[in-house]
Amino acid sequence: MRSLGVRLALLYAFVSTATLAVLFVAGYYLLNQHLVSGVDLLNKAEFEQVRAGLGPDFAALNADQIGERIRRTTDAGSVLFFIEVHEKGGGVLFSSSNLNGRRLPDVPGEREFNGRLDGVGELRVGEFVLGSKDVMIGTSLGQVRKVMDGYAEISLVLVCFMLVVSIISGLVLSRIALRPVRLIQETANHIRSDNLSERIPVADVQDEISNLARLLNSMFDRLESSFNQVRRFTAEASHELKTPLSLVRLQAEKLLVEGGLTPAQEEAVQLQLEEIARLKQIIEELLFLSRVEAQAVTPQFVAEDPTKFLKTFTQDARVLAEDRGVKFSEVISGVGRVAYDPKWIRQVLLNLVANALKYSPRGGTIALTAEFTVDSWRVAIEDDGPGVPPEQRERIFERFVRLEGAQDEKGSGLGLAISRSILGLHHGVIRAEGSTRGTGLRVVFEIPIAATAAAEPALPPLATVTTSP
Numbered sequence: 001m002r003s004l005g006v007r008l009a010l011l012y013a014f015v016s017t018a019t020l021a022v023l024f025v026a027g028y029y030l031l032n033q034h035l036v037s038g039v040d041l042l043n044k045a046e047f048e049q050v051r052a053g054l055g056p057d058f059a060a061l062n063a064d065q066i067g068e069r070i071r072r073t074t075d076a077g078s079v080l081f082f083i084e085v086h087e088k089g090g091g092v093l094f095s096s097s098n099l100n101g102r103r104l105p106d107v108p109g110e111r112e113f114n115g116r117l118d119g120v121g122e123l124r125v126g127e128f129v130l131g132s133k134d135v136m137i138g139t140s141l142g143q144v145r146k147v148m149d150g151y152a153e154i155s156l157v158l159v160c161f162m163l164v165v166s167i168i169s170g171l172v173l174s175r176i177a178l179r180p181v182r183l184i185q186e187t188a189n190h191i192r193s194d195n196l197s198e199r200i201p202v203a204d205v206q207d208e209i210s211n212l213a214r215l216l217n218s219m220f221d222r223l224e225s226s227f228n229q230v231r232r233f234t235a236e237a238s239h240e241l242k243t244p245l246s247l248v249r250l251q252a253e254k255l256l257v258e259g260g261l262t263p264a265q266e267e268a269v270q271l272q273l274e275e276i277a278r279l280k281q282i283i284e285e286l287l288f289l290s291r292v293e294a295q296a297v298t299p300q301f302v303a304e305d306p307t308k309f310l311k312t313f314t315q316d317a318r319v320l321a322e323d324r325g326v327k328f329s330e331v332i333s334g335v336g337r338v339a340y341d342p343k344w345i346r347q348v349l350l351n352l353v354a355n356a357l358k359y360s361p362r363g364g365t366i367a368l369t370a371e372f373t374v375d376s377w378r379v380a381i382e383d384d385g386p387g388v389p390p391e392q393r394e395r396i397f398e399r400f401v402r403l404e405g406a407q408d409e410k411g412s413g414l415g416l417a418i419s420r421s422i423l424g425l426h427h428g429v430i431r432a433e434g435s436t437r438g439t440g441l442r443v444v445f446e447i448p449i450a451a452t453a454a455a456e457p458a459l460p461p462l463a464t465v466t467t468s469p
């Protein structure tokens with residue numbers, strides 16, 4: 001069971017119902033004892049009446065006289081009580097008419113005991129000594145049993161009722177008790193690397209939950225400060241590296257222009273220039289990512305139907321694909337208005353097509369589909385390559401992640417990270433899925449539709465782009 005609230009509610013219901021059930025069982029035995037001792041008292045009172053009826057000369061009476069005197073005095077109770085008089089260890093001197101010749105049950109050595117009488121059922125019997133005679137008085141326990149059965153039925157109904165009520169009240173109580181925990185969970189869920197400044201609201205009390213929230217908040221403080229340090233370092237390092245790198249490039253170019261190098265030296269310098277260009281691109285990409293994270297860049301949005309823009313892009317993509325011996329197909333459908341920065345969305349599309357080209361076999365096909373859903377513009381690029389296992393499909397959007405077997409040695413593993421940053425600036429999403437056609441990868445991005453002009457103010461204000469990816 002995954003919910004702590006439900007577990008607590010069930011535990012609470014079990015404990016309270018079990019407690020009530022134990023109380024009812026204890027009550028059952030106490031009430032039973034109480035009623036039986038009441039019957040014992042009745043038997044005793046009846047015996048006193050019998051003794052009084054027999055008179056002080058009872059020792060001299062014969063069986064007929066005893067019968068006659070007892071009948072005279074116990075007429076009124078003849079329905080309620082079964083009476084038997086016998087000599088100690090001897091024959092019966094008197095047996096009340098309702099016994100119909102049957103003998104009352106006897107338990108040797110016991111003065112008050114339960115027994116059964118055919119045709120009557122359970123009896124409570126009292127055995128009293130009167131000189132040399134034993135007087136036994138029995139009363140049916142039928143009424144007592146009826147009361148006890150009623151008690152048991154009512155108890156069972158009440159226990160069931162208690163079970164239902166305690167489950168409901170347990171669920172309500174656990175919801176109330178766990179509300180602060182849910183709040184912590186929701187806030188902690190929000191806090192990601194791009195909004196590390198958010199904190200869990202803490203009540204002004206000193207209980208376990210608010211102490212936990214304070215602990216988490218101080219952990220987020222530390223996390224935010226180390227994240228900021230890393231960001232500052234990346235931004236500053238990238239920036240600082242740009243100038244010396246330009247100088248190295250200039251020196252290398254100068255060497256080439258001045259001439260006088262052997263062919264082997266010239267080749268080495270060319271190689272250097274290529275690597276410098278690659279390094280420069282990585283530095284610029286890192287700088288771009290840092291600036292997006294620091295919200296220091298603002299896209300230049302246009303709100304329009306992106307179909308024309310996409311058709312222009314597909315012409316370039318087709319040329320790129322055909323150059324690599326790969327087919328390019330497109331299905332562009334629907335009409336709608338989207339607020340987007342054409343330069344940056346083109347950058348995303350180029351990243352995706354470049355990836356698809358890297359992993360597509362010669363003769364394969366790259367398919368681009370674009371459509372409008374209820375609330376977004378959805379573009380997907382799908383290839384025939386080896387694809388990416390499902391568990392790695394989120395990881396490839398992290399920086400510098402290049403999967404094993406990435407055939408192309410060039411590439412820094414920043415393309416998809418940058419694409420995700422750009423989509424983030426557009427309030428959109430980008431994800432990788434399995435291809436619908438075969439083994440390949442399908443990367444889909446979505447940008448929300450700008451419903452009316454009213455949607456635009458929700459986007460960041462227009463500003464000059466300070467860098468390009």
Ligand SMILES: Nc1ncnc2c1ncn2[C@@H]1O[C@H](COP(=O)(O)OP(=O)(O)OP(=O)(O)O)[C@@H](O)[C@H]1O
Nearest residue numbers: 355356359396402403406411412413414415416441
């Ligand atoms: N279409 C694809 N098919 C198979 N694997 C892919 C595909 N696209 C991306 N990948 C995997 O995801 C990794 C990250 O892609 P990403 O575009 O971020 O980096 P890159 O292409 O290696 O380098 P860069 O784009 O910075 O030049 C790739 O290295 C590759 O392992």
Ligand SMILES: [Mg+2]
Nearest residue numbers: 351355415416
């Ligand atoms: Mg790439």
